[in-house]
Amino acid sequence: MRRPRLAFGLAVLCVAIGVPAHAWAATSGATAARPVVHMEATVLAAQIDPRRADHTLTPGAESSVLAVEQALQALDLLQAQWVDGYFGTETISAYAAYQRSLGYTGLDATGLPGTTSLTQLGRGRYTVRDTISPGARTERDGYVVDARTQAMLAEAERLLGHALLLDQGSYNPGGDPTSAGTHDGGGVVDISVTDLTAAERTPAVRALRQVGFAAWLRDPGQGDWPWHIHAAAINDTDLSSQAQHQVGDYYLGLNGLADHGPDDGPRIPIQTWEQYRRGH
Incomplete structure (x- = not known):
C-alpha cells in the first residue's frame, strides 16, 4: 500500500536532517495525545x-491539576500566575466560577470537581480517568447518606465485627448548628458511641479511617455536643466546603476543629475509599 505523499515527504525530511523515521512517528503520535486528568488525585x-x-504539591496530582488549570485559564477564569499544579484557593474559586457558568449552584458549585463538570471542562483538552461518584442517596438509621458513604460504613462494620449507629447523617443543611x-x-456522618465501651471507641475510629474517612472521636469538652464519632468521607464529591476543609486538615495532621489543634486520633496511613478497595 502506498504512503500518503505528505507523510512520505516528512519521513524523507527526517532522514535528511538525521532524525530516524520511527522517532518522527513517535513524536507525531505524542503530539496528538491529550493530557490525562486523574480525578481521584485532582x-x-x-x-x-x-x-x-x-x-x-499534593503527591501524584500535579500534572492533573495543571491540565485543569490550563483549561480554566483558556476560559479566562484563572490568571497565568496560578497555573502551577497547586489546587489552592484561586483555583478553587476559578473552578467554582466554571461550575456556576454551567448553571450549577449550591453543593454543585463549591469548586470541588465533579465528574460531569470535570469532563465537560476537558473536552478537546484532556481525558478524565479514575472517576468518582457519591452514588444515589439512601436511608440509614433514619438519616440520609449517599451510596458511597453507606458502602464505607458497611465495610468499617465488617472490620469491627459490630454495627455502627448514626446519630446524624448527610445532606442536612442547618439541621445542627453545632456542626458548622x-x-x-x-459524605459526613456522626456515629453514636452510647453502645460502645471506652475500649471500643478508638478501634471504631481506626476502622473508619482505614476505609477512607477522616474520623475523630469528639467529646463534650470540645464543643456543645455529646460524645460521638465525627466522620467525613475523603473524596466524596458532594462534601460541603466546610467538610472539604476538615478532610484537608486531616491530611495535614490536624483535628478538623476551629482551633486547628493536632490530630488526637489513631494515626494510620491515610487512604481514600477507592485506594482501600484496590488493596483488598
Whole structure:
C-alpha cells in the first residue's frame, strides 16, 4: 500500500536532517495525545491544597491539576500566575466560577470537581480517568447518606465485627448548628458511641479511617455536643466546603476543629475509599 505523499515527504525530511523515521512517528503520535486528568488525585488536591500554609504539591496530582488549570485559564477564569499544579484557593474559586457558568449552584458549585463538570471542562483538552461518584442517596438509621458513604460504613462494620449507629447523617443543611455546616452536603456522618465501651471507641475510629474517612472521636469538652464519632468521607464529591476543609486538615495532621489543634486520633496511613478497595 502506498504512503500518503505528505507523510512520505516528512519521513524523507527526517532522514535528511538525521532524525530516524520511527522517532518522527513517535513524536507525531505524542503530539496528538491529550493530557490525562486523574480525578481521584485532582479531587484530593482540591481538599488538601487550600489548607496548606505553603505551596507544597499534593503527591501524584500535579500534572492533573495543571491540565485543569490550563483549561480554566483558556476560559479566562484563572490568571497565568496560578497555573502551577497547586489546587489552592484561586483555583478553587476559578473552578467554582466554571461550575456556576454551567448553571450549577449550591453543593454543585463549591469548586470541588465533579465528574460531569470535570469532563465537560476537558473536552478537546484532556481525558478524565479514575472517576468518582457519591452514588444515589439512601436511608440509614433514619438519616440520609449517599451510596458511597453507606458502602464505607458497611465495610468499617465488617472490620469491627459490630454495627455502627448514626446519630446524624448527610445532606442536612442547618439541621445542627453545632456542626458548622459540615453535614450540609454528602459524605459526613456522626456515629453514636452510647453502645460502645471506652475500649471500643478508638478501634471504631481506626476502622473508619482505614476505609477512607477522616474520623475523630469528639467529646463534650470540645464543643456543645455529646460524645460521638465525627466522620467525613475523603473524596466524596458532594462534601460541603466546610467538610472539604476538615478532610484537608486531616491530611495535614490536624483535628478538623476551629482551633486547628493536632490530630488526637489513631494515626494510620491515610487512604481514600477507592485506594482501600484496590488493596483488598
